Amino acid sequence: MGKSKSPARILIVDDQRSNIDVLRDILQDYDRAIALNGEQAIKVVRSKKPPDLILLDIMMPDMDGYEVITILKEDPATRDIPVIFVTAKREISDETKGLQLGAVDYITKPFNAGIVKHRIEVHLELKAHRDRLEELVKERTAELDEARCVAESRKRAAEEGVRAKNEFLAIISDELRNPLNSIIGFSSFLGEPDLPQEEREQYLGIVNNASLSLLNLINEMIELANVEANEVQLQCEPFDLGDLLDGVVEEFRTSAQAKGLDFRVDLQEGLPTVLNGDAKRLQQVLRHLLKNAIGFTNQGEVSLQVEQQSQTPDAETIQFSVRDTGVGIPKQQQELIFEEFTQLEKAFRRVHGGLGLGLTICKRFVPLMGGRIWVESEENKGSAFHFTASFSRHEGG
Ligand SMILES: Nc1ncnc2c1ncn2[C@@H]1O[C@H](COP(=O)(O)OP(=O)(O)OP(=O)(O)O)[C@@H](O)[C@H]1O
Numbered sequence: 015m016g017k018s019k020s021p022a023r024i025l026i027v028d029d030q031r032s033n034i035d036v037l038r039d040i041l042q043d044y045d046r047a048i049a050l051n052g053e054q055a056i057k058v059v060r061s062k063k064p065p066d067l068i069l070l071d072i073m074m075p076d077m078d079g080y081e082v083i084t085i086l087k088e089d090p091a092t093r094d095i096p097v098i099f100v101t102a103k104r105e106i107s108d109e110t111k112g113l114q115l116g117a118v119d120y121i122t123k124p125f126n127a128g129i130v131k132h133r134i135e136v137h138l139e140l141k142a143h144r145d146r147l148e149e150l151v152k153e154r155t156a157e158l159d160e161a162r163c164v165a166e167s168r169k170r171a172a173e174e175g176v177r178a179k180n181e182f183l184a185i186i187s188d189e190l191r192n193p194l195n196s197i198i199g200f201s202s203f204l205g206e207p208d209l210p211q212e213e214r215e216q217y218l219g220i221v222n223n224a225s226l227s228l229l230n231l232i233n234e235m236i237e238l239a240n241v242e243a244n245e246v247q248l249q250c251e252p253f254d255l256g257d258l259l260d261g262v263v264e265e266f267r268t269s270a271q272a273k274g275l276d277f278r279v280d281l282q283e284g285l286p287t288v289l290n291g292d293a294k295r296l297q298q299v300l301r302h303l304l305k306n307a308i309g310f311t312n313q314g315e316v317s318l319q320v321e322q323q324s325q326t327p328d329a330e331t332i333q334f335s336v337r338d339t340g341v342g343i344p345k346q347q348q349e350l351i352f353e354e355f356t357q358l359e360k361a362f363r364r365v366h367g368g369l370g371l372g373l374t375i376c377k378r379f380v381p382l383m384g385g386r387i388w389v390e391s392e393e394n395k396g397s398a399f400h401f402t403a404s405f406s407r408h409e410g411g
């Protein structure tokens with residue numbers, strides 16, 4: 015056995031001192047423990063320093079070797095310790111009985127030092143191999159468990175993907191079908207020769223609205239697909255910030271009024287008038303945020319605040335904040351709403367429409383404009399969506 019490691023511990027069990035002395039002598043290289051009867055032997059085996067191998071005499075008064083090994087083999091804590099029987103008789107029945115009871119080998123008295131040492135070495139080595147194998151099996155099992163865990167979580171993610179896709183298809187087919195049905199239905203009414211003028215105008219309005227919402231939906235989908243394919247390139251052209259904000263605000267003033275909401279616009283003084291950047295994208299982000307603010311607020315006020323955040327000789331960073339006094343968003347869902355197709359209240363969807371894409375589009379566009387977007391919100395109190403955007407300064411602007 016390895017001399018560099020601490021020597022293996024061998025328990026010698028024999029009721030005759032003389033035998034013990036001889037074996038102790040032969041096994042000088044090992045850490046030796048002795049027991050003079052079966053009971054003592056079991057105590058040593060169950061002690062804090064159990065042996066690595068046991069030399070067990072068969073013929074002992076009170077408890078013989080067969081009884082001792084039977085007890086050891088019944089206990090999971092001791093059954094793996096190799097036992098070599100020591101027998102004076104060379105009767106074949108002794109040997110087979112011992113082996114049947116679980117002994118790994120036997121040696122005979124009188125002892126031949128070479129044989130004793132050799133057999134002990136062989137069995138210690140075998141045991142070390144078996145321990146290593148068990149260790150290996152444990153490691154492999156752990157690895158397999160881990161692999162199974164990973165596979166299961168991949169499977170769950172794939173299932174979740176399929177579920178989300180199905181849900182998306184269900185939503186999208188509704189969103190497409192409803193306006194299309196309106197267009198087909200009401201445009202066919204328009205063909206009636208006796209249709210009163212008033213109804214004709216009403217139907218035309220419906221057809222027009224449905225077409226616009228369809229166009230809007232298709233645009234949002236294309237936009238998102240483009241951003242996801244990294245195909246969006248921002249324009250950089252001069253635009254008038256005041257004009258842009260007026261346009262967006264005008265667009266939403268009516269819908270705010272229709273819900274009885276105050277609509278305030280707050281522009282910091284001294285904001286640059288002309289900026290260089292992608293006016294269309296900026297407008298889109300503002301539109302998505304204002305549409306949400308009005309959509310998710312039933313009373314109180316919606317406001318848009320614009321202020322300069324920082325300035326360098328070549329660029330302006332401007333912060334836009336859209337606040338509302340609406341339903342608010344629970345803290346744990348404030349990250350989630352920026353994910354695609356996420357809508358917190360399914361019930362809202364029916365009233366408010368939408369696909370859950372608005373904030374996803376904002377979240378993708380804003381970094382392209384050199385800024386970031388974030389939300390502050392409290393349930394039933396309201397929300398504030400802020401984003402920043404950088405614009406290169408327009409000469410003379
Ligand atoms: N101002 C807000 N107040 C309360 N909840 C909001 C607000 N803005 C967004 N949310 C929540 O976040 C969800 C996602 O918003 P998002 O704009 O991405 O989608 P949507 O408005 O439902 O649909 P879409 O914008 O595609 O028409 C909303 O459905 C809503 O639950």
Ligand SMILES: [Mg+2]
Nearest residue numbers: 306368372373
């Ligand atoms: Mg929205």
